[in-house]
Amino acid sequence: xxxxxxxxxxxxIALLLFPLxxxxxxxxRTLSTIFLWVGLASxxxxxxxxxxxxxxxxxxxxxxxxxxxxxxMTRAGIPFFPSIMIGGILSGLLALFxxxxxxKLRGAYFGIATLAxxxxxxQIILEFDRTFNVRFFxxxxxxxxxxxxxxxxxxxxxxxxxxxxxxLVFTLDRNKFGYALKAIKEAEDSAELAGIDxxxxxxxxYALTAVLIGVLGGINAYWLTYISPLDVFNVIHTIxxxxxxxxxxxxxxxxxxxxxxxLTIANEVIGSRLLYTWLLMLxxxxxxVVVFLPRxxxxxxxxxxxxR
Amino acid sequence: xxxxxxRDLTKTFGALKALxxxxxxxxxxxxxxxxxxxxxxxxxLFNVIVGIYRPDxxxxxxxxxxxxxxxxxxxxRRGITKTSQIVHPFLTMSVKENVMVALMFxxxxxxxxxxxxxxxxxxxxxxRDVKDMPSTSISLQKRRRLxxxxxxxxxxxxxxMDENLAGLNPKELEEGMGIIRELKKQGKVVIIVEHxxxxxxxxxxxxxxxxxxxxxxxxxxxxxxxxxxVIRAYLGxxxxxx
Numbered sequence: 345x346x347x348x349x350x351x352x353x354x355x356x357i358a359l360l361l362f363p364l365x366x367x368x369x370x371x372x373r374t375l376s377t378i379f380l381w382v383g384l385a386s387x388x389x390x391x392x393x394x395x396x397x398x399x400x401x402x403x404x405x406x407x408x409x410x411x412x413x414x415x416x417m418t419r420a421g422i423p424f425f426p427s428i429m430i431g432g433i434l435s436g437l438l439a440l441f442x443x444x445x446x447x448k449l450r451g452a453y454f455g456i457a458t459l460a461x462x463x464x465x466x467q468i469i470l471e472f473d474r475t476f477n478v479r480f481f482x483x484x485x486x487x488x489x490x491x492x493x494x495x496x497x498x499x500x501x502x503x504x505x506x507x508x509x510x511x512l513v514f515t516l517d518r519n520k521f522g523y524a525l526k527a528i529k530e531a532e533d534s535a536e537l538a539g540i541d542x543x544x545x546x547x548x549x550y551a552l553t554a555v556l557i558g559v560l561g562g563i564n565a566y567w568l569t570y571i572s573p574l575d576v577f578n579v580i581h582t583i584x585x586x587x588x589x590x591x592x593x594x595x596x597x598x599x600x601x602x603x604x605x606x607l608t609i610a611n612e613v614i615g616s617r618l619l620y621t622w623l624l625m626l627x628x629x630x631x632x633v634v635v636f637l638p639r640x641x642x643x644x645x646x647x648x649x650x651x652r
Numbered sequence: 653x654x655x656x657x658x659r660d661l662t663k664t665f666g667a668l669k670a671l672x673x674x675x676x677x678x679x680x681x682x683x684x685x686x687x688x689x690x691x692x693x694x695x696x697l698f699n700v701i702v703g704i705y706r707p708d709x710x711x712x713x714x715x716x717x718x719x720x721x722x723x724x725x726x727x728x729r730r731g732i733t734k735t736s737q738i739v740h741p742f743l744t745m746s747v748k749e750n751v752m753v754a755l756m757f758x759x760x761x762x763x764x765x766x767x768x769x770x771x772x773x774x775x776x777x778x779x780r781d782v783k784d785m786p787s788t789s790i791s792l793q794k795r796r797r798l799x800x801x802x803x804x805x806x807x808x809x810x811x812x813m814d815e816n817l818a819g820l821n822p823k824e825l826e827e828g829m830g831i832i833r834e835l836k837k838q839g840k841v842v843i844i845v846e847h848x849x850x851x852x853x854x855x856x857x858x859x860x861x862x863x864x865x866x867x868x869x870x871x872x873x874x875x876x877x878x879x880x881x882v883i884r885a886y887l888g889x890x891x892x893x894x
Contacts, residue, residue, distance in 0.1 A: 520756050520763055523745075527753050531740035536724035537702065537733050539758035539806050543723075 348598065352510070359503055363496050372495035376567065378608045379502035380560060383509045384581070385588035385600035387556035390513055391549050392586075393594035394522065396529035397447065401458030402585055404442075404465045405435040405554040407577035409561025411469060414487045414571055415480075428562030435558025436551045443550040447543060450532075459579070466577035486572030489565060498567045505563065509556050514597045525549055529595070587626075591633055593640025602641050654679050655715060655841050656701070656732070656810055662709035663693075663700050663865075670696040672865045673710065678810070683836050684843045685856035685873070689886050692862040694845040695737060698812045702734050703727040714810070728758055734812035735799035737845075741787035747798055748774065748783040751805045758806025770805065777801050777831065793824050800831070810841045817844075817851050829854050849887075853877070861886060 359375070384406070392399045412431030416422045422430070446457040473483045481487075516522045524545045527535040535542050565571050588607050593599025607626075615622040637643050654677035663671040670693045678684050686694050699705045701712055703724040712720050719727050727733075742750050748770050755766035755773075774780040779797050782790045787798060796816050803811050817828045825848065832855045835842055846852050852859065852873065859876040861869040863885040869876050876882055 523749070523753050523756060523763070526745065527742050530742040530744060533704065533724075534736070534740040534742065534802070535753075535757075536704075537728060537736075537806075538754040538802055539725050539728040539733075540753070541723075541725050 352598075356503075356507055363499060369495050372499045374608070374612055376495070376499050376502045377612075378605055379499075379506040380564060381584065381588060381604035381608050382601050383502070383506035383560045384557060385585050385592070385604045386506070386509045386513050387553045387560070388582075388585035389589045389594055389596075389600040390516070390556070391553040393589055393596070393600070394517075394525035394529060395546055395549060396595075397450075397546065397550075398455050398586070399458050399550075399553070400455045400579075400582055400586075401460070401462035402553070402557055403577055403579060403581040404458075404462035405439060405557040406561040406564070406581055407462070407465060407469070407573070408435040408438060409558030410565040410571050410576040411481065411487070412558065413562030414489055414565045417489060417566070418487060424566055428559050428566075431562040432555040432559035435561070436555035439551040439554030440547060443547040447546040447550060459582075462577060462579065462582065466573050469573040469577070481573075484572060484574065486570055486575070487565075489569045489571075491569050493566075498563065501563055502560075502567075505559060509560075510597070510601055512556075517597050521545070521549075526595075587630060589640075591630065591640055593642030596640070596642045599640045599642040606641070653716060655682075656843075657713045658701070658710065659713075660710035661697075661700060661707050661712065663696055663705055664708050669865050671700065671707075674862070674865070674867050675710075676860055676867065676870060678841050678843060680841065681836055681839050682841055682858065683832060683856050684841075685852045685859045686843060686845045686862060687847070687849075687852060687859060687886060688862035691864075692886075693865040694862055695814055696865075697862065698734050698814050698843075698845065701727075701812060702732060725757070728806050728808060729760075731808045732810040732812070733758070733803045733806050733808040734814060735796070735803050735816050737814040737818075739792075739795045739799050741795060741798055741802075743786070743788050745787060746784050747779060747787055747790065747794075747801075750787050750798055751801045754802040754805030755807075758808065773801050773804050776834075777804075778827070793820055796820075804835075809839065810843070811835065813842065813844045813846075815845055815847065817846055817848055825851060849877075 362375070388399060388402050391397060409431040412434050413427045416427040416430055417424065442461055446454055446461070449457055469481045470483055472481050473479055524535070524540050527538065527540055528542050528545060532542055561576065564576070588603035589600040591607060592601065592603025611622070614625070633640060657677045659675050661671055661674045674697065686697065688694055696705065700707050703719070703722050703726070707720055711718050714730055714732060719730060742753060745753070751770040751773055752763070752766040755761050755769050756763060761769070771780065774783050777797050777800060779794055779801060782794055787795065790798070800813065800816060817825055820828060829851055832842055832844070844856065856873055859871065859873050860867055861876060861882050868885060869879045869882045877887060
């Protein structure tokens with residue numbers, strides 16, 4: 345346990361000092377992408393990995409965060425940091441409402457309902473202006489944000505936010521809240537009989553995940569400087585979160601972190617060279633992981649330690 | 653005053669009347685047995701009391717207050733919980749953690765406070781030897797004991813035990829009966845559903861017999877098992893000498 349903590353701290357400090365080495369912009373962008381995915385996959389894992397409710401609509405909150413920040417900054421002139429905070433809160437409030445109804449469903453029904461929510465959110469942003477004959481979300485044209493910062497700004501923002509997400513998951517994993525989530529995952533009826541208000545815990549963690557994803561979405565909008573519904577609500581983002589969490593080990597603290605690191609780098613190195621075969625390979629890797637390593641890469645590490 | 657009172661309790665599943673106007677009361681420190689053939693509604697009765705099912709008619713009250721519209725966790729915190737016939741432990745947690753969850757949420761304790769209390773409960777139920785094992789890798793007997801440990805962990809004073817003694821060997825059965833008597837001494841109300849007549853006759857002060865969702869008999873065990881209707885509906889033969 346202490347080893348994991350020290351290792352995590354060492355990685356964090358090394359990444360903090362990395363810009364001093366004076367690398368090219370490419371490395372900042374790649375690492376920023378990794379941090380974004382560490383944050384997203386960890387946030388997704390908090391609800392889905394810990395409670396077993398597989399959320400297929402996580403991108404909905406990512407999109408809401410993107411749009412909230414973009415609109416607040418361009419329309420209301422609110423600075424970046426308050427904007428991402430408000431964006432996070434808005435997406436959390438939305439999740440409280442959505443979660444009240446979807447969290448009653450179990451298994452595939454929950455997955456379908458959340459998928460439908462994210463798709464509906466995308467359609468609303470796409471068609472709102474045309475339907476009501478206004479100019480607000482700008483439909484498929486998207487929104488352009490001001491360019492004001494260099495790569496290191498986003499590097500640090502992503503690094504700190506992603507680290508905070510991981511620390512949060514780490515803390516929750518070890519306290520009462522985490523026990524409630526794990527009890528829900530493993531035997532929801534027994535959890536109720538043990539006095540756990542399962543619905544309250546499920547909806548709270550779902551909203552917490554949405555806040556985190558919403559904040560990350562906000563940073564993403566400012567980073568990319570251009571967002572459109574088809575891009576920030578793209579279901580592929582949800583699928584990426586799921587794949588990364590499963591690959592590293594869902595329901596664990598560091599699994600999604602490992603998954604995000606490995607798969608983003610693999611995508612960068614292999615994916616950019618072998619565009620089509622890479623997806624095929626990714627599919628096979630995932631198949632092997634799910635079948636032979638149901639606990640992900642983390643499971644491989646702890647299994648080795650047991651055998652020794 | 654009665655601790656738990658059921659009045660005209662009715663539960664239907666589609667066309668099936670699982671419970672029909674069942675009424676009874678349980679008093680302080682009492683051990684009540686519920687018997688009846690398979691499908692008589694015993695488990696449904698428990699599930700309605702603890703709030704897993706909502707009754708279609710009638711009322712359940714705990715210490716004079718109706719609990720029929722409460723959720724299982726609310727009922728648990730008031731003071732009623734059950735052990736399930738099919739055990740559902742929290743799989744990846746250790747035995748101790750399973751008990752700690754019940755202590756933390758049933759009694760609103762912190763993680764730290766719950767640990768020593770879990771040790772006490774495991775000591776009492778004689779499962780301390782497996783406390784650090786994952787709940788998946790202990791024997792069925794221990795898992796049933798763990799169900800009971802979790803129920804006690806919540807601090808409930810009414811414990812419903814659904815076939816918690818099934819499948820045990822004579823020695824384990826004797827130990828299980830001893831635990832129920834000890835719970836009574838501690839002032840708990842225990843309601844047990846059981847098919848093992850030896851256990852029923854050994855620990856229960858009063859019996860209720862269900863058949864097709866109806867209460868067909870109630871009384872002290874000796875009288876109930878001589879009742880002709882009970883023999884016809886469930887026992888099949890005389891289990892106690894006339």
